Amino acid sequence: MSERLKLDRRRFFQLTGGGIAIFVGLGxxxxxxxxxxxxxxxxxxxxxxxxxxxxxxxxxxxxxxxQGVLTSQAxxxxxxxxxxxxxxxxxxxDTDRCPYDRGTFGSLTTRQFGPALRAAAAEAxxxxxxxxxxxxxxxxxxxxxxxxxxxxxxxxxxxxxxxxADGKRIARLVGEKAVLRAASDFxxxxxxxxxxxxxxxxxxxxxxxxxxxxAGMLYARILRPPAHGATLKSLDAAAAxxxxxxxxxxxxxxxxxxxxxxxxxxxxLDLLKPDWTTPPPGPDDETIFEHLVKAGGAPEEKASRGDLxxxxxxxxxxxxxxxxxxxxxxxxxxxxxxxAEPKDGRITVWASTQTPxxxxxxxxxxxxxxxxxxxxxxxYVGGGxxxxxxxxxxxxxxxxxxxxxxPVQVAWTRAEEFxxxxxxxxxxxxxxxxxxxxxxIVFYDATVHAAGERGxxxxxxxxxxRLRSTGRMSYGDGGSSVHPFAVGPWRAPGxxxxxxxxxxxxxxxxxxxxxxxxxxxxxxxxxxxxxxVLxxxxxxFGWKPGVGPSGQGRxxxxxxxxxxxxxxxxxVRVDRSDGxxxxxxxxxxxxxxxVVNPDxxxxxxxxxxxxxxxxxxxxxxxxxGGDILDRNFKTYxxxxxxxxxxxxxxxxxxxALAPQGGGEPAICPTGAVIANAVFDATxxxxxxxxxxxxxxxxxxxxxxxxxxxx
Amino acid sequence: MANTVRFRLNGKPVTAPADGxxxxxxxLRTDFGxxxxxxxxxxxxxxxxxxxxxxxxxxxxQTPLSQLEGREVVTIEGLAPAGRLxxxxxxxxxxxxxxxxxxxxxxxxxxxxxxxxxAKPSREAIVKAMDGNLCRCGAHRxxxxxxxxxxxxxxxxxxxxxxxxx
Ligand code: FES
Ligand code: FES
Numbered sequence: 001m002s003e004r005l006k007l008d009r010r011r012f013f014q015l016t017g018g019g020i021a022i023f024v025g026l027g028x029x030x031x032x033x034x035x036x037x038x039x040x041x042x043x044x045x046x047x048x049x050x051x052x053x054x055x056x057x058x059x060x061x062x063x064x065x066x067q068g069v070l071t072s073q074a075x076x077x078x079x080x081x082x083x084x085x086x087x088x089x090x091x092x093x094d095t096d097r098c099p100y101d102r103g104t105f106g107s108l109t110t111r112q113f114g115p116a117l118r119a120a121a122a123e124a125x126x127x128x129x130x131x132x133x134x135x136x137x138x139x140x141x142x143x144x145x146x147x148x149x150x151x152x153x154x155x156x157x158x159x160x161x162x163x164x165a166d167g168k169r170i171a172r173l174v175g176e177k178a179v180l181r182a183a184s185d186f187x188x189x190x191x192x193x194x195x196x197x198x199x200x201x202x203x204x205x206x207x208x209x210x211x212x213x214x215a216g217m218l219y220a221r222i223l224r225p226p227a228h229g230a231t232l233k234s235l236d237a238a239a240a241x242x243x244x245x246x247x248x249x250x251x252x253x254x255x256x257x258x259x260x261x262x263x264x265x266x267x268x269l270d271l272l273k274p275d276w277t278t279p280p281p282g283p284d285d286e287t288i289f290e291h292l293v294k295a296g297g298a299p300e301e302k303a304s305r306g307d308l309x310x311x312x313x314x315x316x317x318x319x320x321x322x323x324x325x326x327x328x329x330x331x332x333x334x335x336x337x338x339x340a341e342p343k344d345g346r347i348t349v350w351a352s353t354q355t356p357x358x359x360x361x362x363x364x365x366x367x368x369x370x371x372x373x374x375x376x377x378x379x380y381v382g383g384g385x386x387x388x389x390x391x392x393x394x395x396x397x398x399x400x401x402x403x404x405x406x407p408v409q410v411a412w413t414r415a416e417e418f419x420x421x422x423x424x425x426x427x428x429x430x431x432x433x434x435x436x437x438x439x440x441i442v443f444y445d446a447t448v449h450a451a452g453e454r455g456x457x458x459x460x461x462x463x464x465x466r467l468r469s470t471g472r473m474s475y476g477d478g479g480s481s482v483h484p485f486a487v488g489p490w491r492a493p494g495x496x497x498x499x500x501x502x503x504x505x506x507x508x509x510x511x512x513x514x515x516x517x518x519x520x521x522x523x524x525x526x527x528x529x530x531x532x533v534l535x536x537x538x539x540x541f542g543w544k545p546g547v548g549p550s551g552q553g554r555x556x557x558x559x560x561x562x563x564x565x566x567x568x569x570x571x572v573r574v575d576r577s578d579g580x581x582x583x584x585x586x587x588x589x590x591x592x593x594x595v596v597n598p599d600x601x602x603x604x605x606x607x608x609x610x611x612x613x614x615x616x617x618x619x620x621x622x623x624x625g626g627d628i629l630d631r632n633f634k635t636y637x638x639x640x641x642x643x644x645x646x647x648x649x650x651x652x653x654x655x656a657l658a659p660q661g662g663g664e665p666a667i668c669p670t671g672a673v674i675a676n677a678v679f680d681a682t683x684x685x686x687x688x689x690x691x692x693x694x695x696x697x698x699x700x701x702x703x704x705x706x707x708x709x710x
Numbered sequence: 711m712a713n714t715v716r717f718r719l720n721g722k723p724v725t726a727p728a729d730g731x732x733x734x735x736x737x738l739r740t741d742f743g744x745x746x747x748x749x750x751x752x753x754x755x756x757x758x759x760x761x762x763x764x765x766x767x768x769x770x771x772q773t774p775l776s777q778l779e780g781r782e783v784v785t786i787e788g789l790a791p792a793g794r795l796x797x798x799x800x801x802x803x804x805x806x807x808x809x810x811x812x813x814x815x816x817x818x819x820x821x822x823x824x825x826x827x828x829a830k831p832s833r834e835a836i837v838k839a840m841d842g843n844l845c846r847c848g849a850h851r852x853x854x855x856x857x858x859x860x861x862x863x864x865x866x867x868x869x870x871x872x873x874x875x876x
Contacts, residue, residue: 066810066847198803201811202795202818204746204786211745263736333750333758333846334812382748382812383846414751603806603852610848633755633844641840644850 013169016049020127020170022120023047023099046099046113048077048120050128054148054162056081056088061101061357062113063093064197065381065388066607067663068600069104071196075596076114079181079188080121081128082145083161090196093356093378103355105386105489111563111661114596120174122181127172131164183594183655192599197380206380209352210337214407217339218247219262220400221269223255224416228485228626229279240271248272249403256400258408282484282625288426289324292450295482296470302453303467311443311464315434317512322430323501325451325689326620327423329630330490331638334382336393336420337411340401346373347401351394354384359391363398374398385611386489390422415631422488423621425479427451429501439515441524448498450482455495455668458502459560460524484625491608492664495561496615496671500689503557503672507548508685516545517676518556529591529654533567534558536589536652541569549706553681557673562661564592565652568609568669572677576700579693581617581678583645588666590649593657602649605666609647612670613639617690682706717778720744720788728775735759735770738785746786746815750844757843760816761785767823767839786815789822798822801856809847817843821857830863 012021024046046060058077064070074088091097093104125145132150133140136157143150148161183190200206225232232255237248240257246268247258257272259265283291312318338351347367353359353376360376367374381388397410412420428449436442443464448456452473457465471482473494479487490496510520518538522531537543537556546552553574558567571585588605595601618637622629630636649666671689678696679685684703686695715728719742726732726741738744738761747770750758759770762784790796795803798821808814817840824831824839831839836857845853858864 066808068809194803195806195808197811198806198808199795201808201814202786202799202802203790204744204815206811207745208748208812210749211739213743213745261736261740263730263732331846332810332812333756333844334748334810335750380811383810385846411749414753599806603809603849606851607809607848610850611846632753633751634753638844638846639848639850640842640844641837641850641854644848647851 009169009171012171017051018167018169019052019165020050020124020168021047021172022124022127023171023173024116024120046117046120048124050124050161050165052162052166054087054160054165056083057091058088058117059091059098060113060117061093061095061098062104063354063356063378063381065104065354065384067604068195068597071193072596072600073114073117074196075188075191075193076118077121079186080118081125083148085188085193087148094375095356095360095377096375100357103358103389104384105354105389111659114659115180116174118180122179123172123174127170128161128164131168132159135159135164189596190594190598192597195600201380208334208337208380208382209339209350210334210409210411212339212350212379214339214341217407217409218258218260218404219265220256220258220397220408220410221265222396222410223269223272223274224419226276226627227279228628230276230626233275233277235275236273239273240268243268243271247404249400251399251403254396254399256396258400258404279626284624285326285620285622288326288484289428292426292471292482293428296449299447299468299470300472301466302469303457304465306443306464308443308445308464308466312434314436314442316437317509318432318434319505319509319512320432321505321508321687322428323497323504323687324428325426325497325500325615327426327487327623328490328615328619329418329421329423329621329636330385330387331417331421331636332383332385332387335412335414335417336388336391337409338394338397339407339409340394340397341407342401342405346375347398348375348377349394349398350377350379351391351397352381352388353378353391353394354381354386354388355391359394362391363395366395367398367402385491386493387421389488390486392420414633418631418636419628422478422486424490424493424496424615425451425473425483425487427494427497429456429497431501431505433505433509435509435513439513439520439523441509446501448494450480451497452494453498454493455498455559455561456502458506459527459530459558459565460506460521461526462524484623485628491611492561492668495559495664495668496612497689499557499559499668500671500675503559503669504675504685504687507555507557507672507676507679511548511679514547517548518543519545521556521558529565530558530560530567532652533565533589533591536650537567537569537587540589540648540650541587543569548676548680549683550680551706553677555673555676555680557669557676559665559668561665561668564590564660564662564665566590566665566669568666568673570673570677572674572681574678574681574696576682579695579697579700581674581691581696583613583643583674585646585648586670586673587648588650589652590666591652591654592662592665593660594655595651595653596659598651601651601662604662605649606647608664608667609670610639610644612667613643615689616671616674617643618692620690713776715775715779717780718782720784726775732775733771734761734768734773734775734778734783737775738770744785744787748812748815750812755844756813757816757820758813760819760843762819762823765823765826767820784819786819789818796822798825798857798860801860802853805852805856805859807849807852807856809849813843813845813847817845817853821853821860824857825861830861831857833858
């Protein structure tokens, strides 16, 4: 143990009341230094504490927004430690109690954080077994543990974790040597227990940020500009100020009304008479594509191999197409909300956010407090999908609490949620590629405009390839100046558009070469994981070979994202009279390495595919420059029950590989598989998402009549 | 106290000031501290605010408090006695018919209203009854399966292959 760790131990155990603590990443001092922030090479911080009652508490900065990590993290710890799942308590996303964490995004919780957490639990088990060996007088390697009880085979001697932890003050940094359990030995992992949060969520006990109600709380409503880029010229607040109980706050750019009743606050907001300067008109949802290509500047090369010209010379068929997609909203059913309570010189903020620690630091800066005087607590989050990271609402709540000296709730309306969303960006992807006479891809040349490169390199064996990009997209900080408003990470950022373009294009190449689309993909990849999911999907679907368009209305698409591989197959029916597409069935096969919770993984696959039906069929933001025209669900249409097809999920076992991402991968190829199925049904290829009935009709009109189904 | 409304809330008589056009959703969440009914859109498009009024699924964000005189309101908190689960709640847990859980109270109460007027609904009837409720997490298929199980028209997930996958 380092000197540093010894020094920190005393303070730590004063806070926790003793026990056995195992730290991941950072020791107690760094964990509880309120100034700690990013800059560490790895973002794997957490600790677990075994108390004298034998209960195990996991403190982690990750948050639960529906993806099931509360349960899967508990499973990992229970497995490695040798306790039952109900012996575990999870404390997530509380900046006073949990160590620093950058945020919950990118399907990293299981993939990167998981192994570290498991190692800590494995280390804890070694410590406990060491104590047990001393107590029982039996060599450590002869002991076994089950349900928190240590026994020596062939003897009646036993001791519980609770007895071992009682009166101890042991702190350890997780070592290198902890050996994780093999998948074949799993007792808790690899199983599908009921969600730990299930009972809270079906009874209404689960609290979200807007459900937290400190005594004396005021509801805030904030004056919003009519469009991005508008600025306030003048404000007449006289009428609102006359209303009983209303406080009008005006501080720099922040104009708000506060009232003890939420409806009274909304009514007071309506009484404000602002005068705005209007921003100059910008591109709209139709002209945006031309704008993006022009504004993105010269393409930057992102990947290249082989010799494009040589590949081109060998091509028997060349296919060249541009694919487009509009802006898509996150639209979690819970809008952003935060409650800030000032007390004793500190501020506590309950916020719906994926990034409690960065949010804490931003709040501290905004209200002029030290980070240690701000506490962010993340209760249950009602959906994030990448959209709850900017946290303007938490900063607004904290500022208003500081100004008024009272607890303040800022809960965005749906219109505010749409206005301030950091949308999935509109994009254009241009691809030119060719196959040789044997149906092998000989060159591939693509340029991605304004969406970034995630998933932009096709998962095929292509000898000559160039990938270029324009717009300098950066998902972390508002996107790119080529977009008329902020854009940001949306479930598999950029990868949905890239998979749509790549897999539409591959399908078109297969058709041009006269090869069955599944056979074409298999012929062009030697990647065993990709081949395995394609074959598993085909078996589950009952794939019947045929060159597209076969008239069957079935198709395949595949992709790799977050370390996982996915292959989807879809069956659709197209109504030629009105251009509507009916998806009858989707089969998805996924290799995600070792599976922590099979049912949880299937849940994420089903959720991804269902969410993708939105960007595939109906979701596209309408706007005029900075004026967001869709501000509620009446015009911006999410998938509803009547649109959701049968979804069958197949998990392709791969226990040799550590767990990979599960929350995002299946969403990527969904748009393509449906567009490809429309092509297979009709011979019409829609090149722009979403596939609205009008666009499908246009594509039908442009397509050659379908030859007899073969 | 000119405009006071009296009704029964989760089995108990209550009164609330009903001035102007106060809406049931906000009265529940503020006056009564019942935060199970959620705000999702405020215009009747998402169903997150659904409660039962005289057994019917009713949108809290579209219902003026003044219309509730003498009526019976049940929220998710009052659906089952404390510590117990209603069969629909039980089926939602068993099927994993929820992810973030924000739509869940509205989903469950909409399903309860359906089952009270049609004890054995067809799959089509379930889809139709649920179509006004949005779920962004994509739990739809499992929600339908959970409702089928609660109505006795389908087996519980454990009895089926594929653990809860409809
Ligand atoms: S909040 Fe009432 S329907 Fe959406
Ligand atoms: S479970 Fe998240 S919105 Fe339905």
